[in-house]
Amino acid sequence: MDMRGPARWWRRKSTPAKVEAYTRSSFHFFAVLEIAAIGFTGLWQAEAWLALLLMVGVHGVMCSVTASRALDWTRGRRERPVRLLWTLGAITAAVGCAALAIAQYGPGGEDVEDAAGGVFGVVLIFGAGTIALGVRGRRQVYALVGGSTAGAGALSLALGAPGAAALAATVAVLFGSAVLSFTSVFSVWLLDAFYELDEARETRARLAVAEERLRFGRDLHDVLGRNLAVIALKSELAVQLARRGRAEAVEQMIEVQRIAQESQREVRDVVRGYREADLGVELAGAHGVLTAAGIRCEVTGGEPAGLPGEVESALAWVVRETTTNVLRHGDAGWCAVEVRIAEGRVVLTVQNDGAASARSGAGGSGLAGLRERLAAVEGTLEAGQVDGGLFRVVAEVPLVTTGASEVMA
Structure with a gap:
């Protein structure tokens, strides 16, 4: 396989585009990371592993789609995906409740409880981190993290989890959702900063060109403004003298001709100085x-x-x-x-x-x-x-x- 194609595709991208591609791929990878995270909880040994895997898989796909749409919104390419954000929140809550229900009322065994508890914490953490991409403002992010944490504790207690287990789940969700939400907010800020820097560089280049044009315009005005005013006055004087039949009109027109030729030379000098750089x-x-x-x-x-x-x-x-x-x-x-x-x-x-x-x-x-x-x-x-x-x-x-x-x- 020729690896020069992907390398060439990557090199063609500007720095902001590279940062955006990296950010998108990172959030898409979170879907894989979400499944991998619960693999350490003994999921594969649990009797209900297929149901738990399907729930996490559906949740991971929803997180990936939502992250892509939310990043498009942050770049101004589409409207804010409000319905998709609410849908992800509902799926997160549903998967969390189902995982706790399996842990409390499903097949017995310590493996099932550990795996279901891991799924419960993981989906809440990744769900909150992904939804954070679609909100703006610190208060909304704080509310999102706080709501996820409170929901984790309330659901754990409501479905009969022991107090110690409910507390552990609450702390884990608080820490995990806060870290992932901060990562989402920081990623969006960094991406915006790169695009703004690129726009500022483009603006600076345009301003440099505009400044050079203004300088050239000022030079032409200085050269032509005075001479054209003199030409206009002498032409008017020549007209008045010609109407009176006076010979001085010819002298005035000769002077007008001289000034016009001098103006031509000065304009050529200005253009030559503009075209000939040092x-x-x-x-x-x-x-x-x-x-x-x-x-x-x-x-x-x-x-x-x-x-x-x-x-x-x-x-x-x-x-x-x-x-x-x-x-x-x-x-x-x-x-x-x-x-x-x-x-x-x-x-x-x-x-x-x-x-x-x-x-x-x-x-x-x-x-x-x-x-x-x-x-x-x-x-x-x-x-x-x-x-x-x-x-x-x-x-x-x-x-x-x-x-x-x-x-x-």
């Missing part, structure tokens, strides 16, 4: 942003001296885009950036351990745009998953001029 600035920015996001970032090699402007700009855009992908698409905990010179080529390598989620951004327009930028300087870009669960982006650009390579050598 490699050193981007390397420092990547280290700062990733570190602030809780991702350990290692930058080695630094910025080689003497890089041609177009080469530096292309590589800087690779750093910017890959950093954005790590923040937006990845669930990395570590990222490494390396710049080196080999055989007359500048090689930039960016890799991180968030390979599963980074794959979602590998085929997007971002990397396609980077390939276009690198192609303009005869460079290449390779991106994909490598051995060890890493996602690696490698950009190679030849040194355009011999003088530049000599400086860096």
